[in-house]
Amino acid sequence: MNKMAPIDSIQGTNIVIDTGWGDSGKGKIVDVLSGTADLVVRFNGGPNAGHTVVNEYGQFKFHLIPTGIFNPKTISILAATVAIDPLTLTEEIQNLRGKGIEISPRNLIISRYAHLIMPWHIARDTLREVARANKKVGTTGRGIGPLFADRTERVGLRVGDLLNPNFDQLLLRELDWNQRLVQLMDTEDPSTYNDLLSKQKILADIHAAQLVLAPMIANPQPVIWDAQDKGQNILGEGAQGMLLDLDLGTYPYVTSSHPGLTGFSMATGLHQVDIQRVIGVTKAYQTRVGEGPMPTELMGELGETLRRVGHEYGATTGRPRRCGWLDLPALRYSIRIGGVNTIALTKLDVLDQISPINICTHYEVDGQRYQVLPTADAGFMSAAKPVFKTMPGWNKQIIGIKKFAALPPNAQNYVKEIEKSINVPIEIISNGPAREEIIYRNNI
Numbered sequence: 001m002n003k004m005a006p007i008d009s010i011q012g013t014n015i016v017i018d019t020g021w022g023d024s025g026k027g028k029i030v031d032v033l034s035g036t037a038d039l040v041v042r043f044n045g046g047p048n049a050g051h052t053v054v055n056e057y058g059q060f061k062f063h064l065i066p067t068g069i070f071n072p073k074t075i076s077i078l079a080a081t082v083a084i085d086p087l088t089l090t091e092e093i094q095n096l097r098g099k100g101i102e103i104s105p106r107n108l109i110i111s112r113y114a115h116l117i118m119p120w121h122i123a124r125d126t127l128r129e130v131a132r133a134n135k136k137v138g139t140t141g142r143g144i145g146p147l148f149a150d151r152t153e154r155v156g157l158r159v160g161d162l163l164n165p166n167f168d169q170l171l172l173r174e175l176d177w178n179q180r181l182v183q184l185m186d187t188e189d190p191s192t193y194n195d196l197l198s199k200q201k202i203l204a205d206i207h208a209a210q211l212v213l214a215p216m217i218a219n220p221q222p223v224i225w226d227a228q229d230k231g232q233n234i235l236g237e238g239a240q241g242m243l244l245d246l247d248l249g250t251y252p253y254v255t256s257s258h259p260g261l262t263g264f265s266m267a268t269g270l271h272q273v274d275i276q277r278v279i280g281v282t283k284a285y286q287t288r289v290g291e292g293p294m295p296t297e298l299m300g301e302l303g304e305t306l307r308r309v310g311h312e313y314g315a316t317t318g319r320p321r322r323c324g325w326l327d328l329p330a331l332r333y334s335i336r337i338g339g340v341n342t343i344a345l346t347k348l349d350v351l352d353q354i355s356p357i358n359i360c361t362h363y364e365v366d367g368q369r370y371q372v373l374p375t376a377d378a379g380f381m382s383a384a385k386p387v388f389k390t391m392p393g394w395n396k397q398i399i400g401i402k403k404f405a406a407l408p409p410n411a412q413n414y415v416k417e418i419e420k421s422i423n424v425p426i427e428i429i430s431n432g433p434a435r436e437e438i439i440y441r442n443n444i
């Protein structure tokens with residue numbers, strides 16, 4: 001990687017990823033950094049994500065639209081590796097337009113090669129989860145698993161098909177297969193999904209979406225290469241988190257895409273040598289939504305407090321998030337597998353009134369000590385016993401403080417302790433939800 005530019009702007013190609021199980025506050029970091037981005041590329045996941053952004057236009061929860069959309073000079077790209085729900089995307093575009101934000105082929109490209117989530121994927125997601133009973137993954141129910149399964153099977157519809165004059169025929173063929181599949185899966189009551197899979201409704205909805213989306217459908221690759229050749233600034237916007245990576249996460253309690261650098265490379269054809277910064281967004285404590293192991297989870301009152309103060313409810317499903325202490329072995333693992341070379345530490349202000357604060361320094365598994373997870377596989381992680389270091393809290397409001405040196409000493413110590421333990425600089429600290437509630441460490 002090249003010599004790094006100051007962190008309050010981006011230069012060259014940078015990506016923003018989450019080092020945990022998602023929900024770290026990436027939306028805000030991307031929003032802040034996209035001010036200097038020529039291109040913002042959303043590269044993984046789909047409408048399972050929920051990125052919250054608070055800025056001068058209001059508060060937004062995006063599932064699909066790249067956060068770069070607020071910068072009029074930025075081109076936002078939805079890459080081929082993103083699962084597109086055409087109805088969700090259309091709704092987001094219409095909402096933004098209603099608030100005066102221009103969205104046109106000039107500033108949004110939807111890859112024609114991306115795959116379309118259709119109502120049958122949503123039905124199959126729900127039915128599979130019900131069938132798994134107490135072994136369910138706890139998915140967001142947005143059709144992600146079935147969509148990516150279809151992609152791997154090389155069936156289904158892609159965004160470019162929306163431009164095909166025979167689109168209705170393609171759709172009706174898929175619908176026919178899926179109606180039969182859903183009936184086979186729904187052993188309880190095969191008519192439950194009749195409304196969701198009604199031919200008339202699906203056609204009416206998709207025709208309305210086609211009108212909105214068609215102008216923005218294109219192949220983004222030449223635009224990406226052109227930006228790279230001109231030395232422009234490209235920002236990769238990850239969704240979910242490293243610990244939810246299909247292969248390297250807490251399998252099987254993972255999502256079906258690649259939330260790290262690998263996912264960005266698959267989406268853009270750009271590689272580690274092309275990238276200046278991989279910004280790992282890390283929440284000052286741990287959260288997880290859905291099933292699967294979480295060694296530092298707090299089950300009692302303290303967990304409730306973190307949830308309440310941190311507003312820890314899923315942006316997509318509204319489910320309460322599980323909360324716990326920061327998990328350094330998992331963070332070190334994510335940094336390593338994600339190629340992370342700088343950290344943005346978020347929601348530090350949520351810990352303002354919590355004292356003492358624990359931090360998981362290592363795990364013990366079968367009498368052995370692990371500083372770094374050797375694998376995030378659910379079997380290993382479920383057996384992990386967290387060992388904590390206790391630090392005093394700061395019992396002061398830090399929201400909006402602009403300089404690191406102005407933070408209470410115990411807050412500084414908490415940040416420095418993490419930094420020392422992971423050996424990667426924490427260059428950004430977010431201490432409030434708004435765009436300007438941020439500390440750049442180079443702003444001493």
Ligand code: IMP
Pocket residue numbers: 021022023048049050137138139140141142143144145239240244253254255256289290291
């Ligand atoms: P799916 O991606 O909907 O299939 O869900 C698989 C797992 O990933 C579940 O545990 C979800 O709660 C989790 N997940 C998916 N997307 C997000 C996200 O954006 N934030 C946090 N967790 C997510």
